[in-house]
Amino acid sequence: DAMVIQNPRYQVTQFGKPVTLSCSQTLNHNVMYWYQQKSSQAPKLLFHYYDKDFNNEADTPDNFQSRRPNTSFCFLDIRSPGLGDAAMYLCATSRDFSRGSYEQYFGPGTRLTVT
Amino acid sequence: SQQGEEDPQALSIQEGENATMNCSYKTSINNLQWYRQNSGRGLVHLILIRSNEREKHSGRLRVTLDTSKKSSSLLITASRAADTASYFCATSQGAQKLVFGQGTRLTINP
Numbered sequence: 635d636a637m638v639i640q641n642p643r644y645q646v647t648q649f650g651k652p653v654t655l656s657c658s659q660t661l662n663h664n665v666m667y668w669y670q671q672k673s674s675q676a677p678k679l680l681f682h683y684y685d686k687d688f689n690n691e692a693d694t695p696d697n698f699q700s701r702r703p704n705t706s707f708c709f710l711d712i713r714s715p716g717l718g719d720a721a722m723y724l725c726a727t728s729r730d731f732s733r734g735s736y737e738q739y740f741g742p743g744t745r746l747t748v749t
Numbered sequence: 750s751q752q753g754e755e756d757p758q759a760l761s762i763q764e765g766e767n768a769t770m771n772c773s774y775k776t777s778i779n780n781l782q783w784y785r786q787n788s789g790r791g792l793v794h795l796i797l798i799r800s801n802e803r804e805k806h807s808g809r810l811r812v813t814l815d816t817s818k819k820s821s822s823l824l825i826t827a828s829r830a831a832d833t834a835s836y837f838c839a840t841s842q843g844a845q846k847l848v849f850g851q852g853t854r855l856t857i858n859p
Contacts, residue, residue: 638791640791665845667846674852674854675851675852676837676849676850676851676852677792677837677849679846679847679848682845682846684845689845689846722789724791724792726791726792728845730845731841731844731845736779736780736782736797736841736847737782737794737797738792738794738839738847739794740784740791740792740793741791742790742791743789743790743791745789
């Protein structure tokens with residue numbers, strides 16, 4: 635089945651130790667998104683890739699970076715995690731909205747704990 | 750800033766009853782979507798309603814959209830325990846991204 639896969643599902647990192655979360659998709663969608671979701675809150679968009687074009691949200695901290703080496707994979711790098719970065723990180727994909735398809739497909743998320 | 754506001758924030762009903770949750774937004778939209786999120790999981794798309802539509806049905810789901818009031822409602826009929834989840838509305842305003850509401854936590858009691 636076509637899907638969005640996130641690894642690992644649970645990640646524990648130490649304060650200040652760089653961590654990378656990964657996302658892959660078999661949907662061949664050209665747009666990939668990274669969201670941060672804290673407990674009982676809405677998903678907050680960090681950035682998205684439209685093909686290879688990177689689009690950062692204005693309020694995304696510099697501590698968060700992303701890479702998309704090819705259509706299928708996208709990575710979220712947190713350079714120096716703080717306690718406030720503990721959250722669920724969700725990856726999502728979509729087709730180009732201009733084609734009239736607006737649905738986003740989400741992975742199961744990675745729960746990040748910072749100790 | 751988040752576009753949508755949802756109410757109630759939490760809703761608890763008995764199995765078999767209907768559940769209604771509401772979403773309000775601030776600016777013009779192309780469409781509005783509803784997503785479900787089970788605890789600790791990703792979001793799942795439920796239904797999309799376009800700005801020129803007023804009502805849409807999908808199985809036990811009924812969505813309405815009132816663009817004059819900038820609001821939408823999601824009705825789940827004959828609720829089941831498996832409907833226990835958080836429900837989010839999301840709007841598209843033309844850019845290649847969605848803005849999510851704060852969500853409603855729905856609990857169905859057996």
